[in-house]
Amino acid sequence: xxxxxxxxxxxxxxxxxxxxxxxxxxxxxxxxxxxxxxxxxxxxxxxxxxxxxxxxxxxxxxxxxxxxxxxxxxxxxxxxxxxxxxxxxxxxxxxxxxxxxxxxxxxxxxxxxxxxxxxxxxxxxxxxxxxxxxxxxxx
Numbered sequence: 001x002x003x004x005x006x007x008x009x010x011x012x013x014x015x016x017x018x019x020x021x022x023x024x025x026x027x028x029x030x031x032x033x034x035x036x037x038x039x040x041x042x043x044x045x046x047x048x049x050x051x052x053x054x055x056x057x058x059x060x061x062x063x064x065x066x067x068x069x070x071x072x073x074x075x076x077x078x079x080x081x082x083x084x085x086x087x088x089x090x091x092x093x094x095x096x097x098x099x100x101x102x103x104x105x106x107x108x109x110x111x112x113x114x115x116x117x118x119x120x121x122x123x124x125x126x127x128x129x130x131x132x133x134x135x136x137x138x139x
Contacts, residue, residue, distance in 0.1 A: 004122065004131040005089050010037075014107070021123065021130045023110060028093070029057040029084040036108050040121060040130065044111030048074065049098035053108060054082055059100065068099045077103040091134050094118050 009019035022037040027049075034056055038047075048070070054061075064080035082100040087093045097114050110116075122131040 001136055002091070002133045004120070004133040006129050006131045009125075009128040009130070012107070019128055022107075023088065023130075023132065026087045027053070027057060027084045027096075028087070029054075029059060029082070032056065032058040038108040038110040038115075040115075040123075041109050041111050042116065044109050045071075046109075046111050046113045047096055047098045047115050048079070048106060048109040048111070049082060049084075049100045050104050050106050050108060051100065051102050052104050054098075054100045057084060061100075061102070064100060070099055070101065074101060074103065074106065077101045077106075088119070088132065094134075 007023060010022050011017055011019045021040040023040055024037050027034045027036060034053060036053060059082055061080065064082055066081035068079040068081055070077055070079050079099040079101045082098045083095055084098065085093045086096040118135055120133050120135055124130060
């Protein structure tokens, strides 16, 4: 079984000094790569990609024909489906489906579909760290 890698919680400009579980990862689409940090959000149903990140990956909004309806704070933002490759640490790349939101005032969100379906995550909030590893193959 693959060893779990730990990451520290970190604060951002938007967080007001409070630390959150942001995971560094590399997204790749159409030969373009982007190093980003995604907020691990167990309450989010889907992964959400801000508009400018999708553009920097070479995605074209009008070529993404599958629309998605976001909820909560993002309900007013139009979103399209976008699948990219994601690499976390030294783990094998995985395909990740995102709701590519037509908004930039949001973080990259890693949610249930499909981030938490691909990775096991343990939060140690009192220690301000979290651990992650690819899901175990049950074959």
